[in-house]
Amino acid sequence: MFEENLIDGRYVLGQPSGTFYQTPFPARQLTRAAHRPDLAADILTAGPLQALAASFRGSMHYSSGTVRQDSFALTVVEQPEGSPRYLVAALADGVSQATHSHQLADWLCRQAAALAGEALVQNGVAAVADVDWQGLCRNLQAQALDFCRRSAESVLRKGADPSQLSLRQILSRWASTLEFAVVEIKEQGPYPFVAVTAAGDGAAWLLHGQKGFQTLKSGKRQTGQLASNAVTALPADPGPALVTFGQLGAGEALLLVTDGLGDMLGDGGTALGGFFQSKLPSCRSLPGFVQAMDVALFQADDDRTGILIKEA
Numbered sequence: 108m109f110e111e112n113l114i115d116g117r118y119v120l121g122q123p124s125g126t127f128y129q130t131p132f133p134a135r136q137l138t139r140a141a142h143r144p145d146l147a148a149d150i151l152t153a154g155p156l157q158a159l160a161a162s163f164r165g166s167m168h169y170s171s172g173t174v175r176q177d178s179f180a181l182t183v184v185e186q187p188e189g190s191p192r193y194l195v196a197a198l199a200d201g202v203s204q205a206t207h208s209h210q211l212a213d214w215l216c217r218q219a220a221a222l223a224g225e226a227l228v229q230n231g232v233a234a235v236a237d238v239d240w241q242g243l244c245r246n247l248q249a250q251a252l253d254f255c256r257r258s259a260e261s262v263l264r265k266g267a268d269p270s271q272l273s274l275r276q277i278l279s280r281w282a283s284t285l286e287f288a289v290v291e292i293k294e295q296g297p298y299p300f301v302a303v304t305a306a307g308d309g310a311a312w313l314l315h316g317q318k319g320f321q322t323l324k325s326g327k328r329q330t331g332q333l334a335s336n337a338v339t340a341l342p343a344d345p346g347p348a349l350v351t352f353g354q355l356g357a358g359e360a361l362l363l364v365t366d367g368l369g370d371m372l373g374d375g376g377t378a379l380g381g382f383f384q385s386k387l388p389s390c391r392s393l394p395g396f397v398q399a400m401d402v403a404l405f406q407a408d409d410d411r412t413g414i415l416i417k418e419a
Contacts, residue, residue: 111382120378120404127403143174143209150393151181153194154292157419159396160196162412165367176201176209176283177365177412180216183292184224193227193235195220196414197287200307200365202340205282207258212283214254215247215341219287219305222247227289235289235301236352244305244348247285251342255281274343282340284309286324286363290355290416297354300361300416306345308338310369313353314360316388320375323351326366360388360417367411371404379404387415 112119119127145164150157164175177200184193197216201208226238255277259269262280284307290300302311302323310326339345355361362383364372371379379402386399400413 110378114403116398118382118398118402120382120402122405145175146397147175147179148393148397149179149181150396151183151194152419153183153192155295155418156194156290156292156298156416157391158194158196158414158416159390159393160198160412160414161393161397161400162198163367163401163410165407165409165411167408168410173203174209175410176203176212177367177410178209178212178216179412179414180220181414182220182224184227184289186228191227191233192292193224194290194292194416195223195287196290196363196416197285198309198363198365198412198414199286200284200309200367200410200412202278202282202284202338205278205280205340207262207280208283210258211251211255211281211341215251215283215285215305216287218250218254219247219285223287223289235291235299238289238301240301240303240350241348244303247305248341248344252277255342278340278343281342283307284338284340284365286311286365288361288363288414288416290361296418297356300353300355302351302353302361302363304349306339306341306343306348308366308369310364310366310372311351312362312372312375313355314362314375314384314387315358316384317358319384320372320380322374323353324349325374326364326369326372355416357418358388360415362387362413362415364413365411367407367409368400368413370409371407379407388417390415391419 199212201212285305286309
C-alpha cells in the first residue's frame with residue numbers, strides 16, 4: 108500500500124521532502140543562448156494508438172543551476188496506403204557531469220527516430236523484427252561521435268581542432284543514454300513492438316491496470332544486492348544494444364522511463380509502481396499524464412522523463 112496525498116495540485120507519495128517546497132529558478136545561461144524549458148510534454152495520436160510524453164527538470168538541478176538534461180521525441184512513420192505505419196518514441200538522459208549533455212540528448216532522440224523511420228521505409232520492411240536494430244545502433248553511435256566533434260567547434264577556443272579531441276574530452280561535455288521503441292500501428296491490437304536500449308540505464312515495462320507490471324528492461328544493473336550506477340553513455344561504444352520484441356495487447360500500455368523514475372519503480376512492486384498502476388492505464392489527457400508523472404516522493408530529485416503508449 109502507499110499513502111497518496113494531493114498537495115497544491117501535486118500528487119505526493121508519503122510525506123513531502125524538503126525539495127517539494129523548493130522554488131524553481133532558471134539555470135545558469137552558460138551553455139546555450141536560449142532558455143531551456145524545465146518541462147516539456149507532448150501527445151501524439153496515430154490510428155487507435157496514443158503516446159503521451161513528459162520530461163521534467165529535477166529539483167537537484169535547481170540547486171546546481173543546471174538545465175533539464177533529459178529529452179524525448181515522438182513521431183509517426185508514414186508509408187503508402189497498404190503498407191505498415193509505425194509509432195516511434197525515444198528518450199534520452201544526458202549525463203549530469205557532461206556540461207552539454209542536453210544537446211546530445213536532444214539530437215539522439217531526433218536521430219534515433221529518423222534512422223528508425225528510414226530503416227522501416229527504405230528496405231520494404233514488413234515487421235519490426237525485420238530491421239537490423241544492432242546495426243542501426245552502431246551507426247547511431249558513430250554519428251553521435253561526429254555530432255559531438257561538430258558541436259565542439261562552437262565551444263572550443265579559437266584555432267582548436269575538434270578532430271584532435273580524445274573520447275574522454277568529448278565525454279566531459281557530451282554524454283547521454285538512449286532508449287527507443289517502435290510500435291506497429293494497426294486497426295486493432297495486438298500491436299507488435301520493439302523496445303531498444305542503445306545505451307544506458309532507462310527502463311521499460313508493459314503495464315496493465317489489473318495485472319500490474321511486466322518488466323521488459325530493468326534500469327540499474329544489479330551487482331549482488333546493490334544497484335550499479337555505472338553507465339557507458341553515447342558517444343562511447345556501449346556494446347551490443349538490448350533489443351526486446353513484444354505485443355501490446357488489450358488493456359496494456361508500454362511505459363518507457365529514464366532512471367529518474369526507473370530507480371523508484373523497480374519491478375513495479377513499489378509505492379510508485381502502485382501509484383502508476385492506479386493512474387496511467389486510464390490516463391487519456393496530456394494534463395492528467397503530466398500531473399501523474401510529476402508525483403513527488405522521497406529522494407526523487409533527478410530529471411525524469413516518461414513515455415506511455417497505449418490505445419487511445
